[in-house]
Amino acid sequence: MSTNGTNAPEPNVPEVVIQRLPLYVRVLTQHSRRGVDVISSEQLGKLLQMTPAQIRKDLSYFGRFGRQGQGYQVADLEAQLREILGLDRSWNAAVVGMGRLGRAVVSYPGFEPEGFNIVAAFEADPELIGQTVSGLSVQAISDLPIAVQRQSIKIGIVAVPVDHAQHVIDLLVDAGIKSILNYAPLSPQTPDDVVVRGIDPVLSLQSMTYYID
Amino acid sequence: MSTNGTNAPEPNVPEVVIQRLPLYVRVLTQHSRRGVDVISSEQLGKLLQMTPAQIRKDLSYFGRFGRQGQGYQVADLEAQLREILGLDRSWNAAVVGMGRLGRAVVSYPGFEPEGFNIVAAFEADPELIGQTVSGLSVQAISDLPIAVQRQSIKIGIVAVPVDHAQHVIDLLVDAGIKSILNYAPLSPQTPDDVVVRGIDPVLSLQSMTYYID
DNA sequence: GTTTGTGAAGGATTTCACAGCA
DNA sequence: TGCTGTGAAATCCTTCACAAAC
Numbered sequence: 001m002s003t004n005g006t007n008a009p010e011p012n013v014p015e016v017v018i019q020r021l022p023l024y025v026r027v028l029t030q031h032s033r034r035g036v037d038v039i040s041s042e043q044l045g046k047l048l049q050m051t052p053a054q055i056r057k058d059l060s061y062f063g064r065f066g067r068q069g070q071g072y073q074v075a076d077l078e079a080q081l082r083e084i085l086g087l088d089r090s091w092n093a094a095v096v097g098m099g100r101l102g103r104a105v106v107s108y109p110g111f112e113p114e115g116f117n118i119v120a121a122f123e124a125d126p127e128l129i130g131q132t133v134s135g136l137s138v139q140a141i142s143d144l145p146i147a148v149q150r151q152s153i154k155i156g157i158v159a160v161p162v163d164h165a166q167h168v169i170d171l172l173v174d175a176g177i178k179s180i181l182n183y184a185p186l187s188p189q190t191p192d193d194v195v196v197r198g199i200d201p202v203l204s205l206q207s208m209t210y211y212i213d
Numbered sequence: 214m215s216t217n218g219t220n221a222p223e224p225n226v227p228e229v230v231i232q233r234l235p236l237y238v239r240v241l242t243q244h245s246r247r248g249v250d251v252i253s254s255e256q257l258g259k260l261l262q263m264t265p266a267q268i269r270k271d272l273s274y275f276g277r278f279g280r281q282g283q284g285y286q287v288a289d290l291e292a293q294l295r296e297i298l299g300l301d302r303s304w305n306a307a308v309v310g311m312g313r314l315g316r317a318v319v320s321y322p323g324f325e326p327e328g329f330n331i332v333a334a335f336e337a338d339p340e341l342i343g344q345t346v347s348g349l350s351v352q353a354i355s356d357l358p359i360a361v362q363r364q365s366i367k368i369g370i371v372a373v374p375v376d377h378a379q380h381v382i383d384l385l386v387d388a389g390i391k392s393i394l395n396y397a398p399l400s401p402q403t404p405d406d407v408v409v410r411g412i413d414p415v416l417s418l419q420s421m422t423y424y425i426d
Numbered sequence: 427g428t429t430t431g432t433g434a435a436g437g438a439t440t441t442c443a444c445a446g447c448a
Numbered sequence: 449t450g451c452t453g454t455g456a457a458a459t460c461c462t463t464c465a466c467a468a469a470c
Contacts, residue, residue, distance in 0.1 A: 030399070049402070209298055
């Protein structure tokens, strides 16, 4: 099943599987840094609190990465999964909204080491336009479509108040963005070919309280 | 199936269903604020980009909330779902880690209006202990168990660097915490009876890049 | 001996489709 | 007529269990 030789895209990979691959990448990266060379699906399962069978099945959608009797080469598997996910290159992102949250996002040091570069920042408030935040000059939202083109921006990050979020998302979609990270507490309307992931700690807390006591 | 009359806990509700309930609460709250009285599963489905059948099936785990031919009373359904999730009361939380991220968490204005009160803040660095952040006096981590007891803290929020996170989570678990919101980029080891939800924007981005182009 | 990769089985979740009720 | 609530069907996902490979 490819990844060996041809670069054919794999069909029919369940979305849940795609969402687990970054977990594998994360734990493999940690272990390769600590000098671990080889790891088994059993060990990965313990680390991630899942069954070894699930890990092997997930990987089997993309190819054969291990050696029977041994396990997986940590560095090799990490590299292959990064390639599958498109993490073997870097991605440009734009943040919309330069309030409290947007400033926290652009100054968050976790994106760049993973290859996500925030290369543009947008705001509606004229007071903020022209200011510099974390080395980025804040632009008017009307400049968004040109910036997306010129800077090959593929990811939009929404950090505006909830009542502006749908409109901003519409503008991102109109500008050709197909991947959106949404910090606003709403479920936006988007076309099928746009992928939206929400970051909402309140939602996470609200589903935890069900289990308390 | 209860919620009418008795307060028997519902058995066997799939976890995915529990995680969707806050989405319903969120959209119902928005619509009740806008003065919408009645809503159908079809309308909810459009708003949340899911099938009406799924919404009805999810709700059916807990009771019968609608009227045939009409739909659901927005305010009533919202109230019932909040009660089911335990959102009809407030919850005390403690944050561990007062670096950049922890400060952002304690000063985030989205928790308190939803009934999540951050009532204690902890740090390992002696330099920070005793300082005040967003009205909270920063405490030593050794004070955690007593604070959890005295202030009925039920939720722990982890905002420490990744290399300290597992240790902090162990301390929270030892202190009796069973619900953890984890901002550190790792999959922690925890006992079965502890619920952990991770907030990691990088992980979200890493699963989106698979779909780009 | 050990561990992978994978069809087949089993289990869980979603969707269908319609009876029942307002 | 319009929409809910729900068994049954369909689909999706996970786990099993073992042949093959080292």
